[in-house]
Amino acid sequence: MNQPNIYEPIRATVEEVIQETPTIKTVVVVPEKPFSFLAGQFAFLTVPGVGEAPFTPSSPPSRKEKTDFTVMKTGKVTEAIHRLKSGDQVGLRGPYGRAYPLKDFEGREVLLVGGGVGLAPLRSLFYALMEQVEKYNRILFCCGAKTPDDYLYKDEVFTEWQSLCACQRLNFRLTVDKKDENWQYQEGVVTCTLDNIDFDVSTAVAAVCGPPIMMKFTTVKLLQLGFRDENIYLSMERKMYCGVGHCRHCLIGTRFVCKDGPVLTFAEIKNEPDAWA
Amino acid sequence: MERYFITYSEWVNFLGKKSQQSELMAPVLSGSFLHYQKCQGEELKQVVWSQVRPVQPVKFFFFPYHEEILPGLSEQSPRVILGVTACDLAGLQVLDRIFAQSDFKDPNYQKRRERTLIISGDCYAPIDVCFCEKVGLQPYPEKGFDLNVSALEGGFLLEVGSEKGRNFLSELTGLSEASEEQLHQQAKMRNKAKETVLQFNQPFNFPSDLPNKIQPLLLAEEWKEVWQKCVQCGSCNFICPSCACFFLEDQSRGESFEKARTWDACLFPGYARMASGVSPRPHLYERYRNRLACKYVYLPGNFGLVGCTGCGRCIDGCAGRIDKRKVLTKIFGKNPNSVIYEPAKHL
Ligand SMILES: Cc1cc2nc3c(=O)[nH]c(=O)nc-3n(C[C@H](O)[C@H](O)[C@H](O)COP(=O)(O)OP(=O)(O)OC[C@H]3O[C@@H](n4cnc5c(N)ncnc54)[C@H](O)[C@@H]3O)c2cc1C
Ligand code: SF4
Numbered sequence: 001m002n003q004p005n006i007y008e009p010i011r012a013t014v015e016e017v018i019q020e021t022p023t024i025k026t027v028v029v030v031p032e033k034p035f036s037f038l039a040g041q042f043a044f045l046t047v048p049g050v051g052e053a054p055f056t057p058s059s060p061p062s063r064k065e066k067t068d069f070t071v072m073k074t075g076k077v078t079e080a081i082h083r084l085k086s087g088d089q090v091g092l093r094g095p096y097g098r099a100y101p102l103k104d105f106e107g108r109e110v111l112l113v114g115g116g117v118g119l120a121p122l123r124s125l126f127y128a129l130m131e132q133v134e135k136y137n138r139i140l141f142c143c144g145a146k147t148p149d150d151y152l153y154k155d156e157v158f159t160e161w162q163s164l165c166a167c168q169r170l171n172f173r174l175t176v177d178k179k180d181e182n183w184q185y186q187e188g189v190v191t192c193t194l195d196n197i198d199f200d201v202s203t204a205v206a207a208v209c210g211p212p213i214m215m216k217f218t219t220v221k222l223l224q225l226g227f228r229d230e231n232i233y234l235s236m237e238r239k240m241y242c243g244v245g246h247c248r249h250c251l252i253g254t255r256f257v258c259k260d261g262p263v264l265t266f267a268e269i270k271n272e273p274d275a276w277a
Numbered sequence: 278m279e280r281y282f283i284t285y286s287e288w289v290n291f292l293g294k295k296s297q298q299s300e301l302m303a304p305v306l307s308g309s310f311l312h313y314q315k316c317q318g319e320e321l322k323q324v325v326w327s328q329v330r331p332v333q334p335v336k337f338f339f340f341p342y343h344e345e346i347l348p349g350l351s352e353q354s355p356r357v358i359l360g361v362t363a364c365d366l367a368g369l370q371v372l373d374r375i376f377a378q379s380d381f382k383d384p385n386y387q388k389r390r391e392r393t394l395i396i397s398g399d400c401y402a403p404i405d406v407c408f409c410e411k412v413g414l415q416p417y418p419e420k421g422f423d424l425n426v427s428a429l430e431g432g433f434l435l436e437v438g439s440e441k442g443r444n445f446l447s448e449l450t451g452l453s454e455a456s457e458e459q460l461h462q463q464a465k466m467r468n469k470a471k472e473t474v475l476q477f478n479q480p481f482n483f484p485s486d487l488p489n490k491i492q493p494l495l496l497a498e499e500w501k502e503v504w505q506k507c508v509q510c511g512s513c514n515f516i517c518p519s520c521a522c523f524f525l526e527d528q529s530r531g532e533s534f535e536k537a538r539t540w541d542a543c544l545f546p547g548y549a550r551m552a553s554g555v556s557p558r559p560h561l562y563e564r565y566r567n568r569l570a571c572k573y574v575y576l577p578g579n580f581g582l583v584g585c586t587g588c589g590r591c592i593d594g595c596a597g598r599i600d601k602r603k604v605l606t607k608i609f610g611k612n613p614n615s616v617i618y619e620p621a622k623h624l
């Protein structure tokens with residue numbers, strides 16, 4: 001009878017706040033009780049007195065003692081998150097949802113496509129993949145942002161991760177919509193990085209995360225390239241309140257983005273009249 | 278099934294005694310409509326038996342318009358709800374699936390549900406908006422009750438539906454088994470009610486296995502016309518026995534996390550709008566279609582139950598005077614083969 005209240009968050013303390021871009025910050029929180037998640041799952045972050053909002057952790061799932069959330073400032077809760085300082089108290093509720101089926105990815109080529117703040121969940125997935133990189137045939141990580149300044153995790157993307165490519169299973173393609181004089185990679189929207197991919201598209205999997213419009217165009221591109229509907233993993237965003245399949249705000253057809261997602265395959269959503277925002 | 282007969286005065290006296298231990302809610306005429314009211318002692322004589330469902334569905338008792346959810350309810354006193362119709366039992370079943378039978382249990386809902394005894398009742402006087410028969414239900418309860426009451430001449434037929442219901446009756450000694458004649462009387466009234474519903478619905482034409490049949494029609498062009506008088510008031514959502522959407526608000530004060538929840542309506546433009554300002558259903562016709570799709574496709578897909586019980590409240594209460602049965606007739610007037618269901622169409 002005395003079950004814990006499903007809406008009760010775990011208390012957590014902000015350890016550090018990192019300014020990634022002018023509108024995006026990463027907050028590192030240390031939960032009071034053990035908190036672990038799998039790549040693809042999400043959690044609600046509460047700023048007491050303001051509200052809570054869903055975010056996908058961006059840190060490696062294997063790092064249990066603290067969790068990163070990379071948050072773009074867009075409204076009430078996210079503005080309050082941007083005002084947080086180290087030592088502040090927040091709440092953490094979750095994890096919720098379904099993880100990426102990493103077992104199924106084994107032996108296949110894996111494509112990650114991220115745009116803007118969409119890099120956040122892919123960073124967590126990327127670290128999970130790298131922990132057993134030998135199990136995947138090849139990994140290609142395509143990233144896009146508006147300008148070089150809008151890139152998240154600059155030290156990692158441009159330096160640390162590049163040095164990992166020596167292992168040959170891994171490659172990056174980086175692009176910006178508009179380059180500056182120091183930019184040494186591609187220019188154009190993220191879908192251009194998908195031209196001339198030499199993957200075996202009959203088995204390759206793709207994980208896509210970014211703004212709705214980017215998700216849509218990337219899906220079109222992947223379908224043109226021959227990716228299978230069931231191999232395209234889309235991080236779907238929906239308005240969410242409960243995270244537990246009760247409030248029904250997040251439904252795409254019969255699928256709850258909070259319980260069956262947030263990552264759904266194109267095969268799972270393609271027949272729904274309002275799958276795309 | 279245990280079935281007993283009890284005289285009118287015995288039953289009302291018995292309930293009068295019960296009302297001293299539990300809060301008793303029952304349908305009472307207020308103006309020209311039935312409303313649930315708290316009844317005690319003599320007031321029980323005003324209870325209206327075996328008529329149409331009251332204006333508000335029983336969901337109001339389990340899932341109020343606004344409540345604090347964190348921290349949840351600490352106590353719930355025992356309550357008996359009388360005269361719950363079959364359509365409302367079906368609505369309650371949907372709420373049970375959402376809040377009490379899924380992997381996550383809603384603390385308040387569960388507490389209220391456990392402390393409530395449901396005494397359902399036959400409906401012998403359906404009204405013109407009722408269409409339970411059209412969605413596979415009958416105007417009389419068959420399951421999901423603790424006790425069911427059917428009004429007969431001079432008394433009531435009591436049907437025991439659960440252990441909780443049996444216990445409720447335990448102080449009534451010497452109850453007589455219902456006679457063949459009394460069972461026959463009940464069957465006759467039930468059939469008459471069924472026929473009345475069917476008669477009211479003769480002008481409408483849609484299949485009773487809606488879930489399978491309507492899915493391919495969700496992209497029919499007709500949806501762009503049928504909603505036109507909707508003023509997005511949300512009444513259809515709020516008055517529906519199975520609509521249970523809500524939003525949460527933080528109410529934290531000081532050190533503890535606190536939360537309140539309030540009903541939400543999928544007809545409202547802000548319902549599904551995301552932080553970026555975009556919504557998956559920006560047009561009103563999409564939201565109107567979504568409400569029907571939720572009842573006839575999504576809820577069945579989620580829980581194996583049809584979400585619409587045919588209670589007709591959303592027809593009665595619609596500010597735009599939209600009769601959903603006309604809408605369904607129009608949608609099903611369309612030849613399903615003429616809807617080209619093209620997955621990538623909206624890409
Ligand atoms: C699974 C998932 C993962 C996500 N991961 C990330 C991530 O890693 N990084 C990131 O930056 N973003 C992420 N997002 C998006 C992020 O959740 C939103 O940006 C965030 O919810 C915005 O909250 P806000 O309060 O700042 O916005 P606002 O739109 O200002 O919302 C303010 C608050 O007002 C309330 N509100 C708004 N509309 C209504 C309404 N119609 N009715 C009642 N109340 C309302 C809500 O309580 C809401 O929290 C993710 C979203 C999902 C679903
Ligand atoms: S959709 Fe309308 S008729 Fe169906 S259960 Fe809800 S209120 Fe009643």
Ligand code: SF4
Pocket residue numbers: 506507508509510511512513514544591594595596597598599
């Ligand atoms: S009750 Fe009628 S007018 Fe109001 S939101 Fe529902 S369909 Fe629209």
Ligand code: FES
Pocket residue numbers: 239240241242243244245246247248249250251256257258259
């Ligand atoms: S967020 Fe409430 S049902 Fe998914």
